[in-house]
Amino acid sequence: MLDDEDRRLLRYWQAEPSLSQGELAERAGMTTGRATRRIVRMQELGIVQGVGAVIDWAALGYAVEVSLRVTLDKTQGNAFDAFLAEARKVPEVIEIQTFLGRVDVRLSIIARDMAHYQQIYRSRILGLPHISEIEALMHVARIKTSKGLPL
Amino acid sequence: MIEIDAIDGRLLRALARDATQSAGALGRRLGLSQPATWRRIRRLEAAGVIRGRQLRLDGEKLGFGVTVFLGVKLALRGRVSLEDFERAVTAIPEVQTVEHVLGLFDYRLRVVARDIPDFERVLRRRIMTLPGAGEVEANVLLSEERLPGPL
Numbered sequence: 673m674l675d676d677e678d679r680r681l682l683r684y685w686q687a688e689p690s691l692s693q694g695e696l697a698e699r700a701g702m703t704t705g706r707a708t709r710r711i712v713r714m715q716e717l718g719i720v721q722g723v724g725a726v727i728d729w730a731a732l733g734y735a736v737e738v739s740l741r742v743t744l745d746k747t748q749g750n751a752f753d754a755f756l757a758e759a760r761k762v763p764e765v766i767e768i769q770t771f772l773g774r775v776d777v778r779l780s781i782i783a784r785d786m787a788h789y790q791q792i793y794r795s796r797i798l799g800l801p802h803i804s805e806i807e808a809l810m811h812v813a814r815i816k817t818s819k820g821l822p823l
Numbered sequence: 824m825i826e827i828d829a830i831d832g833r834l835l836r837a838l839a840r841d842a843t844q845s846a847g848a849l850g851r852r853l854g855l856s857q858p859a860t861w862r863r864i865r866r867l868e869a870a871g872v873i874r875g876r877q878l879r880l881d882g883e884k885l886g887f888g889v890t891v892f893l894g895v896k897l898a899l900r901g902r903v904s905l906e907d908f909e910r911a912v913t914a915i916p917e918v919q920t921v922e923h924v925l926g927l928f929d930y931r932l933r934v935v936a937r938d939i940p941d942f943e944r945v946l947r948r949r950i951m952t953l954p955g956a957g958e959v960e961a962n963v964l965l966s967e968e969r970l971p972g973p974l
Contacts (some may be wrong), residue, residue: 676883679868689842689876721879723837728874729972733824739924739931763973771892773962778892782972807927810828815909821880821935821959822886822916 674719677702678710679823682720689723729766734782736789737811739762741775744802751802752776760797775807825870830855832974834863835872839971842876880933889936890964893950894928898957908955917945928960 674682677700684699685691691699697707714720724776729737744751752770759765759779779796783789797806827835833853837844850860865872882890891903897908905923912921912932920933936942950956 682878682885686878686880689867689878701902717884719880719881719884722840723842723876723878724840725842726834726836726874726877727839728871731824731871731874732827734973743928749874760968760970765970766972767967767969769892769967770965771962772965774960779964791887809924809926809928812923812925815923815930816913816918820919820969821882823885 673717674714674819678714680708681710682714682821683823686818686823729782733784735785736783737785738789739809739811740779740781740797741807741809742777742779742800742803743774743805744753744776745804746776746804754801755803758800762792764792764796825866825872827867831863831867834860835855835867836971836974838864838873852896854858881912886937887935888938889942890967891934891936891942892962893934893946894962895950895953895956896927896958896961897929897955901956904955908953911953912950915945915949917949938943 674690680700681696685696693708693711694704697704700707711720742755744755748754755777756768759768759777761820762781764781764783765779766782770776771778779797781789781792783792830853835851836853837849844859846864847857850857853860855863864873908930909921911931912918917934917936918932919935923929923932924931932950934942934945936945946959946961950959
């Protein structure tokens with residue numbers, strides 16, 4: 673579906689998402705028209721979904737980030753849907769992932785400090801439906817953040 | 824840490840969705856002039872609230888059908904330097920993110936692969952051979968959603 677030129681464009685774009693299409697074309701060694709046609713095609717195919725700003729929550733005063741690994745009570749038929757619907761309503765939940773494995777769901781939660789985290793955990797998280805087990809991983813540092821694909 | 828108002832919050836939400844929008848277009852939606860919008864974006868960038876931009880690609884359409892989160896515990900703690908482990912793990916192209924965490928595991932890795940056999944290859948040849956790698960737990964990602972957070 674993609675050829676080497678497409679992949680080259682994506683590699684440069686991934687490395688520097690702020691590049692304009694003209695700059696991108698120059699790095700990839702093709703004319704702007706050619707690069708633009710390829711980018712538009714990849715957008716139409718849904719391969720390129722867009723460019724989004726990455727928010728640094730710590731800079732907004734959210735110093736604490738915790739990963740909550742949740743195991744659900746699967747004897748309840750609607751456990752997943754009911755849990756996810758309620759988890760989405762907690763404003764401090766910034767990411768929800770579901771898994772095949774020992775863990776069913778992971779929530780990323782941000783808080784201003786440990787006291788704030790404890791308050792969210794007690795008042796919002798423990799009340800979520802169908803939880804059978806929760807483990808917490810406290811975030812210390814980001815070592816590698818590029819979510820680039822090895823194209 | 825900077826103080827942000829409701830308009831900054833809406834601006835951040837809009838930019839997280841699509842960072843390619845012009846200040847003029849964003850301003851029209853928020854009821855601001857183009858220069859006023861531009862000044863707000865600059866201020867958020869200067870304060871580090873906008874950490875950068877990220878190209879969103881559909882991994883599956885690019886042939887990366889499997890994403891696995893690995894919890895890694897270091898063996899022989901104390902004798903292996905964290906720096907050695909971090910340097911080696913960061914260099915693996917299939918490893919998209921590395922987080923240092925506190926709790927059940929020492930590190931949390933996001934690994935992308937073409938399929939399960941490809942993942943097994945990465946796990947055996949790259950991850951298990953890392954300096955200091957001990958116990959590893961794998962969870963295969965089924966779904967993922969990012970939420971706007973407390974803005």
